[in-house]
Amino acid sequence: MTTDVPTLAEVRAAATRIAPWVHRTPVMTSRRLDERAGATLVFKCENLQRVGAFKARGATNAVLGLDAAARARGVVTHSSGNHAAALSLAARNAGVPAWVVMPRNASLPKVDSVRRLGGEVVFCDPTLEAREATCAEVAARTGAALVHPYDDHAVIAGQGTATLELHDEVGALDAIVVPVGGGGLLAGTSVVGRALGMDVYGAEPAAVDDAARSLVTGVRQPPTGGATVADGLRTALGARPFEIVRRNVTDIVTVSEEEIVAAMRLVWEVMKIVIEPSSAVAVAAVLERRLPTEGRRIGVILSGGNVDLDALPWLAPR
Amino acid sequence: MTTDVPTLAEVRAAATRIAPWVHRTPVMTSRRLDERAGATLVFKCENLQRVGAFKARGATNAVLGLDAAARARGVVTHSSGNHAAALSLAARNAGVPAWVVMPRNASLPKVDSVRRLGGEVVFCDPTLEAREATCAEVAARTGAALVHPYDDHAVIAGQGTATLELHDEVGALDAIVVPVGGGGLLAGTSVVGRALGMDVYGAEPAAVDDAARSLVTGVRQPPTGGATVADGLRTALGARPFEIVRRNVTDIVTVSEEEIVAAMRLVWEVMKIVIEPSSAVAVAAVLERRLPTEGRRIGVILSGGNVDLDALPWLAPR
Numbered sequence: 345m346t347t348d349v350p351t352l353a354e355v356r357a358a359a360t361r362i363a364p365w366v367h368r369t370p371v372m373t374s375r376r377l378d379e380r381a382g383a384t385l386v387f388k389c390e391n392l393q394r395v396g397a398f399k400a401r402g403a404t405n406a407v408l409g410l411d412a413a414a415r416a417r418g419v420v421t422h423s424s425g426n427h428a429a430a431l432s433l434a435a436r437n438a439g440v441p442a443w444v445v446m447p448r449n450a451s452l453p454k455v456d457s458v459r460r461l462g463g464e465v466v467f468c469d470p471t472l473e474a475r476e477a478t479c480a481e482v483a484a485r486t487g488a489a490l491v492h493p494y495d496d497h498a499v500i501a502g503q504g505t506a507t508l509e510l511h512d513e514v515g516a517l518d519a520i521v522v523p524v525g526g527g528g529l530l531a532g533t534s535v536v537g538r539a540l541g542m543d544v545y546g547a548e549p550a551a552v553d554d555a556a557r558s559l560v561t562g563v564r565q566p567p568t569g570g571a572t573v574a575d576g577l578r579t580a581l582g583a584r585p586f587e588i589v590r591r592n593v594t595d596i597v598t599v600s601e602e603e604i605v606a607a608m609r610l611v612w613e614v615m616k617i618v619i620e621p622s623s624a625v626a627v628a629a630v631l632e633r634r635l636p637t638e639g640r641r642i643g644v645i646l647s648g649g650n651v652d653l654d655a656l657p658w659l660a661p662r
Numbered sequence: 663m664t665t666d667v668p669t670l671a672e673v674r675a676a677a678t679r680i681a682p683w684v685h686r687t688p689v690m691t692s693r694r695l696d697e698r699a700g701a702t703l704v705f706k707c708e709n710l711q712r713v714g715a716f717k718a719r720g721a722t723n724a725v726l727g728l729d730a731a732a733r734a735r736g737v738v739t740h741s742s743g744n745h746a747a748a749l750s751l752a753a754r755n756a757g758v759p760a761w762v763v764m765p766r767n768a769s770l771p772k773v774d775s776v777r778r779l780g781g782e783v784v785f786c787d788p789t790l791e792a793r794e795a796t797c798a799e800v801a802a803r804t805g806a807a808l809v810h811p812y813d814d815h816a817v818i819a820g821q822g823t824a825t826l827e828l829h830d831e832v833g834a835l836d837a838i839v840v841p842v843g844g845g846g847l848l849a850g851t852s853v854v855g856r857a858l859g860m861d862v863y864g865a866e867p868a869a870v871d872d873a874a875r876s877l878v879t880g881v882r883q884p885p886t887g888g889a890t891v892a893d894g895l896r897t898a899l900g901a902r903p904f905e906i907v908r909r910n911v912t913d914i915v916t917v918s919e920e921e922i923v924a925a926m927r928l929v930w931e932v933m934k935i936v937i938e939p940s941s942a943v944a945v946a947a948v949l950e951r952r953l954p955t956e957g958r959r960i961g962v963i964l965s966g967g968n969v970d971l972d973a974l975p976w977l978a979p980r
Contacts (some may be wrong), residue, residue, distance in 0.1 A: 370688055372710075391934045508781045527703075609971060616967035618934040647932035652925060659972065 348497060349414070349588050352539040355504040355532065362404040362502060365437050369393050369506075371513050376614045380629045383637040388510040391649030395461070398506050398529060398647050399430035399493070405502030406491045407434040415440055417487035422468075422475040424450040425576055426648055428491035432463030442486055445478045447471075453652070469551050470632065494528030495582035504532030510643050511540055518640040519543040523625040523647055524555045524596060525577035527585025533645065534592030542643070546589065546596035547629035549574050549604060555581045556596040559589065573601055573657045576622035597634035604628050605657045611646075618649045621657060668819035670857040673850065676816070678821040683755050687711050687824070689831050694932045699948045701955040704835070706828040707940055708965025709937050710750035713779070716824050716847060716965050717747055717748035717811070723820030724809045725752040733758055735805035739932040740786075740793040742768040743894055744966055745811035747924075750781030761806055763796045771970070772888045812846030812870065813900035822850030828961050836958040837861040841943040842873045842914060843895035843905025851963065852910030860961070860972050864914035865947035867892050867922060874914040877907065891919055891975045894966065915952035923975045924947050929964075936967045939975060 372387045390398035407419055414533035417440035421431050428444045435442035442463045446455065458465055468478035483490055491499065506529075507520055520537045524530040524546035537544035548555050551570035558565045558581055567580045589596075599607075608624035610631070611617060619627070623646045630637055630644060690705045691720055710718035725737055736759035739749050746762045753760035760781045764773065765788035776783055786796035809817065824847075827837055838855045842848040842864035855862035866873050869888035876883045876899055885898045907914075917925075926942035928949070929935060937945070941964045948955055948962060 396934060612936055613971060616714060616936040618930055618936060653931060653974070654977065656971070656974075659977070 349591070350497060350535050351502065352535060355508055355536055358498070358501045358589065359505040359508055361408050362401055362505065365404050365434070366400050367393050368509060371510060372615060373615070374615050377610070377631065379634065381637045381642070383630060385630060386476070386510065386514050386641070386643050388506055388643060388645045389617065390506055391617060391623060391646045394431040394434055395426060396650045397426035397430065397650055398503060398645065400433060401505050402499035402502035402528060402532070403427060403430035403491060404434040406446045406496060406498040407431070407438050407440070409498040410489055414489050417489065418442060418487040419491045420445065420479055420482045420486070421491050421493065422446070422479045423493050423543040424454050426533055427652060428454070428463065428559040429457045429461055430457050431491055432461035434463040436472060441488070442481045443486065445475055445482065447475065461541045490511070494526030494579070495584045500528050500532045500585065500588065502532065502651040503529045504536045505644065506645055507533045507536040511536070512531070514643070516641070517542050517643045519545060519594070519635065520643040520645070521545045521547055521626045521629055522634065522645040523574070523577055523622045524548050524581070525622065526579040526582045527589055528582065529645065529647060530593065531585035531588040534589055538592045544592055545594055545595040545629065545635050547626040547634070548598050549577055549625055550598040550600055552578055553598050555589070556598050558586055559593065559596045562590065570599070573604055574625050575623040576620065577625065595635065598630050598633060599625055599628040599634065603632050607631055609658050617646070618651055619646050620648045620651050623647045666815060667909070668815060668822065668850065668853050670854060671691065673822040673826055673854055676723040676819045677826055679726050680719055680820060680823065682868070683722050683752070684712050684718045688826060689828060690935070692826045692933050695928070695949065696844045699951065699960070700950060701954045701957070702959045703948060704828065704832050704844040704959070704961050705933070706824055706961060706963045707935065708824055709935060709941060709964045713744060713751055714966055714968045715744035715748065715856070716752060716821060716963065717744040719823050720814070720817035720820035720846060720850070721748035721809060722755070723744060723815040724814060724816040725749070725756050725758070727816040728807055732807050735807065736760060737809045738763065738797055738800045739809050739811065740764070740797045741811050742772050744968060746772070746781065747768040747775045747779055748807055750776050750779035754780040759806070761804065763792065763793055774806065789953060811843030812897070813902045815902070818846050818850045818906065820850065821847045822854045824853045824963055825854040825961065829854070832961070834959070835860045835961045837863060837912070837953065838961040838963070839863045839865055839944045839947055839953065840894055840963040841939065841940045842866050842899070844897040844900045845907055847872060847901065847965060848911065849903035849906040852907055861912040862910055863912055863947065863953050865944040865952070866914055866916050867895055867943055868916040868918055870896055871916050873907070874916050876904055877911065877914045880908065883950045891922055892939040892943050894938065894941065895943065913953065915947050917943055917946040917950060917952060921950050925949055927976050935964070936969060937964050938966045938969050941965045941967070
């Protein structure tokens, strides 16, 4: 299979294209986390990105990458998470419509977040088939371009810009670690990491380790269906991301639910920033030394900060 | 009464002195909070300061301001909060001992935080008399210099450096808003604010409004003994801060407990940073427009981020 892998030049072009519309997020450090990891850690704070997640990068790059005629017809996606908000924002910034197909049982905050950013929510039954059918129906009716959350060349190139910015700001890194769900962030990161001489690691909850097993077996594995607090990472690994990841990535490591929750809480307590459980997966991987850390300079992408503040995972259910 | 009020030059000197030992904290903005306030808000993130609070500034300035002989004998204070950790850190950085007098019933995290930073905890009975007597005893025995949390010239000058940095970074502001408890931060802020042409506001929980009533009556009022979620602001207003505040401050405004909790939650949710309830008091003051906000450019000092993550105030007690 031949996959068109984004090049470093494409990621650089994406960075220039999206710069007016996304934040150049800050980089943070923590002595206490360094001590725990035995490494020098630099955290790229995509939790402070617009819409609270790195997804603003890929979605913006995808919308701006459409030719003028296609862009004018707008975009459509199916997602109930950060990509839905990100695509709504990107479309609004470009002055074009966005349709977001969401399951009828999506939580109200997620629906509100899309609507606040100007996205038009189209409800469907809560099955993958219904989502895809509804998406296709909207695309046929409106001429909108489908922007997939991760199985998309321009989205992957956009997600790579976070690591590019980090490298521009802090210089050479021995390794970069990001969470892996659908694989868009890991694929984009791996393009940049490999070109700039970093080891590239994906971090995944052990409960949903299909990406780790895909890398080991060389064949894309179906989702485990397991339960994890890192709800952003329950997604199936995408075909296109997998083809990129398998060529570029050093390893995909796994962490337990307890390790994810402990890492999330430690970052809130010590670094005073809100990260979502998916971000904590990458933090846990370095704190638990699931990859070589000792004496190394390691970048960690804090992928997002969208959390239900009424249901924190270290508090027992009420 | 003549009070020696720190000058802008003293605050500038403090900024230079403490610069190697404290963070130059980031400045953040939020479109959503701007909309709520009707203002352009710039937030100085002292929650991201060392020890998680602006107190690192004043304590460091006080320790470094001692002459070499006095400094070598170390420092002592009574505090169970952020100042205790800040003084321990400042002393450790200067290579001198710090004794911290704490009530026997202080929470374990607070005791641990002082010890982790090298402070020696001296327990006493949980009364103001016992604290002061124990403090005096330690000072007599060791020769350590007392560094009061807020009723101290060098501490006040040090706290003013946060506003100086903010002004250096973002330029002219119409107003600056900070929480007021003992008054050290407000006093230091007021020196800088007044010299640089800003209106200066203190923000206080209505439940413990002794500073607001002190400003109105012109006579320092005793603590109300009221209950507030903003535990850092239960302190009595200091004599020295009050003399400075009454000359320089535009107004002290109050907010309700509900407003404090809502502002705290909104900052976590929208800005993705952890702030403590005391910080939220200043945020609430601008969101509730307790001071003139419309069309103005207003600085807000986010004073700290030390929170018990097991007892968030928007969750009912468990």
